[in-house]
Structure formats: structure tokens, C-alpha cells
Amino acid sequence: MNIDAALIEIERACGSGSVRTDEATRVLYSADASEAVCPPPDAVVFAHSPKDVARTFAVAQARGVPVTPRSGGTGKVGGSVAAQGGIVLALEGMHELDVCPQDWAAVCGPGVVLGDLHRAAEAENCLYPPDPGSLATCQVGGTVATNAAGPSAVKYGATAGYVLGLQVVWPDGSIHRLGGRTQKRVSGYDLVSLMVGSEGTLGVITEATLRLMPKPESIATLRCYWGAANSSKGTSSSKGASNKRASIGAWIQRARLHAPDLRCAELFDATTLSIASHHAGLSIPRGAEAMVLFEVDGDEAAVAHQAPRLAEAALEHGALDVVVEEQAAKRARLWDARRSISDALRKQARHKLSEDVVVPLSRLDDLIAACRELSEEYGIVIPAYGHAGDGNLHVNFLWDDEGQRPAVNQAIRALFERTVEMGGAVSGEHGIGLLKAPFLSVEQPEPLIELQRNIKRVFDPRGILNPGKIFGGASCPGC
Numbered sequence: 001m002n003i004d005a006a007l008i009e010i011e012r013a014c015g016s017g018s019v020r021t022d023e024a025t026r027v028l029y030s031a032d033a034s035e036a037v038c039p040p041p042d043a044v045v046f047a048h049s050p051k052d053v054a055r056t057f058a059v060a061q062a063r064g065v066p067v068t069p070r071s072g073g074t075g076k077v078g079g080s081v082a083a084q085g086g087i088v089l090a091l092e093g094m095h096e097l098d099v100c101p102q103d104w105a106a107v108c109g110p111g112v113v114l115g116d117l118h119r120a121a122e123a124e125n126c127l128y129p130p131d132p133g134s135l136a137t138c139q140v141g142g143t144v145a146t147n148a149a150g151p152s153a154v155k156y157g158a159t160a161g162y163v164l165g166l167q168v169v170w171p172d173g174s175i176h177r178l179g180g181r182t183q184k185r186v187s188g189y190d191l192v193s194l195m196v197g198s199e200g201t202l203g204v205i206t207e208a209t210l211r212l213m214p215k216p217e218s219i220a221t222l223r224c225y226w227g228a229a230n231s232s233k234g235t236s237s238s239k240g241a242s243n244k245r246a247s248i249g250a251w252i253q254r255a256r257l258h259a260p261d262l263r264c265a266e267l268f269d270a271t272t273l274s275i276a277s278h279h280a281g282l283s284i285p286r287g288a289e290a291m292v293l294f295e296v297d298g299d300e301a302a303v304a305h306q307a308p309r310l311a312e313a314a315l316e317h318g319a320l321d322v323v324v325e326e327q328a329a330k331r332a333r334l335w336d337a338r339r340s341i342s343d344a345l346r347k348q349a350r351h352k353l354s355e356d357v358v359v360p361l362s363r364l365d366d367l368i369a370a371c372r373e374l375s376e377e378y379g380i381v382i383p384a385y386g387h388a389g390d391g392n393l394h395v396n397f398l399w400d401d402e403g404q405r406p407a408v409n410q411a412i413r414a415l416f417e418r419t420v421e422m423g424g425a426v427s428g429e430h431g432i433g434l435l436k437a438p439f440l441s442v443e444q445p446e447p448l449i450e451l452q453r454n455i456k457r458v459f460d461p462r463g464i465l466n467p468g469k470i471f472g473g474a475s476c477p478g479c
């Protein structure tokens, strides 16, 4: 690769100031929100139009320079880290946003911050449902590329359900439109779906047309506390205060029967409950070992009917206490506390690794039990929390002593193996990126992985786009 000549050509094509090679910029763009640590890229190219992306690719192809797309840089698996050097292609400058309520759609540049899209949609009485915890900083391009989801996926699903159309630049520099502003279409292969979740390995998204929903009239938020008997693998025949006592996973699985408009069910285990409660200034009822944060949304009458019915059913099935959060300010503090857990856990030990496994809902109790068993077997603190309503938990590994690292590695592999045995996947929402690449084969057979490599070769025969991601092959000294 002839990087110096390439950078001169890119700056000439994209304009003065589009290429930065100073140390501070390269360091800033050398990491995302994961534990991936790679050397800084050779340069950061700031694109302001699809043509800038196309021009960058034209030079990168000719000079054999790797290109790694990046939107908000909040990824959790090192996807936007330049694992093989070259260029980080920053798309944050492409933040045009047009909300079109008449089409129930919003047309967004890849650099639109998701929280800005939420606010713009709400101003038109619309809702863009995907709500990852990072929504204050993640950007549309990254959320489409990772098929991001959030707490409300229980009712509304992940990003994939909202992408109507894309403008994409392939690695050969050609610009294409896939799908469009219609609510549905069946014309040829569904390349929009192929792009969603492709983690910046097939092409660069330069515009996304996203489906909007009606903004719900009302939201009810419930804090539902559970004691040790329920947070362990209890059964409906367990003895206790209630003869209908249910284990927490079984209860989460059934909650929708009581509240069909359930939009989220977020689990906090004992450790994360303590952290979040401290952050939100809430006291924990005596004996509580876990909490589920439920939300129901919809029209006012439906919410007014379903929320109390959910609370009653929870108490009947063994919940210690249920608190309905009525004030908007308290609700906001609670969600702020939920979003701060990842950072707070980082302060609890010298080292932290966070996994993102997902299992079928019927196996949620087994996943919770597996975390506890792995913690005992390997002597590592393993708090787990997250989108339990989707069977998706963020399982964290915390340790202080360098000597524990081999045990951590074994425990992580064991977690993935057990998840897959349960019919689950190694990632529920963060993707594979750089950090999970060594574990894709735990879930998928080699011929299926090879088929996906071949698909990548069709789009990117020279392998210049985000090399080393999903399928491995990159060495990252710090990983």
C-alpha cells in the first residue's frame, strides 16, 4: 500500500481539510466503545457526500489501502477500529435529516445522531423505535450497519424492521440506491436486508430511509422486584408466599400475556440493581435480588388497563414489590441509571469484558443460571443485565489480577458454547466485529462462514473494506 500518495490524491479529490494525519485525530479515531486496542490508523478521511466516499474508494482500490467506515464510534466489538491500518472513513459530517410524516419515513445521512432523529420524529408525532442505550451519541449509519436494537425491541423489534431504503457506495466506488420510500416492495434480491447488520464489510451507507411509527399516547414504567427464590431457577411448584411463584425468566416470558403492549423488560441482577439504584437515588426493598424494568406503551386506555394488570400478576406470581414510576423526571433518572451501568461496572474492577449473548426466551432462566455457575467455576465476578425481554443479556466479566485472564478466556468460551447449546447466538445486537471474530465458529459451521466470505468477495474482491472483521484474520495487539 502506498499510503502517502493515496492521501495526497484523496485530499485533492475530496477537498482541503478532508484528510487528517495529526496524532491527536488518529488516536481519537483509533478506538470505539469496546476493549479493542489497535494502533492508530494512518489517516482519518472526513466524507461530506456520497461522492467523497466514492472518490476515497477509487484511490483506495488503486493503492490497496484499507478503509474502515465509522459513524458514532460507540460500537462494542471494535467494528470501526482500523485493525489493519489505512484509513478511517468518518461519516459524522453527513447529517442531513428530513422527516416525512406523510410517508411515515425519515431520510437520514449516516452521521445523524440517533437521539436527534428521535426528537425530530417526535416533533411530528412520530416514533422511530430503535433505542440503543447509546442513542445520545451513536449515529444512523452505525445503527443500520449493526442492526442495533434497544429495550423497546420487545414490542418494536430491531433496526432491520425499519430500513426501507439505502444509498450505498460499494468498494469499487459505484453509488447505488437499494429499496426506497415505499413501505414495502419485492423486486429482486433484498439487498437492503443484506446491508443491515453487515458491519461495514460490504459497502458504505451514505443515506438511510427509515420507517416511522405513530408516537404512543402514553407510557407506563414499572419497577418489579424479585427475591432470591425467583431470581434463582425457581419453578412454579416452589414453596413460598405464593403458590404460583415463577422463576424470573419464566415470568418475563409470560409478561406479554398480561400486557400485550409490553415494550420492554430489562433485567438487573443483584450487582447491577445496586449500581442503578444508587445512580437513580432509589432504595431497594429488603430481600430483593433482582429487578425487572417493565414498560407498556400505546393509547391511554390500553396502558391504563394493562399496566396495573401486569403489576397485579407480578405480585401474584411472587414479585416482592412493584413500583409504578409516575413522574417523568424519575423515569428519566431510571433510564439514565440503566444506561450508565456499563461505565459503572468498568469502575468495579481493573479489567472488564462485556459479552452480548441471546437465547430463546424459554431458555432465559438457563442463561441466568449459566452465568452464576460460570462465576463459581472460574472464580470471576460475572454480573448480567439487559434486554431480558428479548432473551438478550449483557454478561460482564470483571477481574483485577492479570493472572486470571486465562480463566476469563475459558469462561467466555464456555458461555458462548452454552449459549449455542441453548439455541442462542454469540451476539444479540452488538455484532461480531473484531473482538467476537474468533467465536463465530462456535455458532456457525465452516461452510456457512465460507459462504459469507464469498458474499463479501463479490462486493469487495480486493478485501480493502474493513478487513479483519467478522471473519477474523486481523492481529490486534491489545485484543
Ligand SMILES: Cc1cc2nc3c(=O)[nH]c(=O)nc-3n(C[C@H](O)[C@H](O)[C@H](O)COP(=O)(O)OP(=O)(O)OC[C@H]3O[C@@H](n4cnc5c(N)ncnc54)[C@H](O)[C@@H]3O)c2cc1C
Residues within 6 Å of the ligand: 032, 033, 068, 069, 070, 071, 072, 073, 074, 075, 076, 078, 079, 080, 091, 110, 131, 132, 133, 134, 137, 138, 139, 140, 141, 142, 143, 144, 145, 146, 147, 148, 149, 150, 151, 199, 200, 201, 203, 204, 205, 206, 339, 342, 429, 430, 433, 466
Ligand atoms: C453505553 C452504550 C450502550 C449501548 N447500548 C446498545 C443497545 O442497547 N443496543 C445496541 O444494539 N447497541 C448498543 N450499543 C452499541 C452501539 O452503540 C451500537 O452498535 C451502535 O449501533 C453503533 O453505532 P455507531 O454509530 O456508534 O457505529 P460505529 O461504532 O461507528 O460503527 C459500528 C459498525 O458499523 C460500521 N459502520 C459505521 N458507519 C457505517 C456506514 N455509514 N456504512 C457502513 N458501515 C458503517 C463500522 O465499520 C462498524 O463495523 C451501546 C454502546 C454503548 C457505548
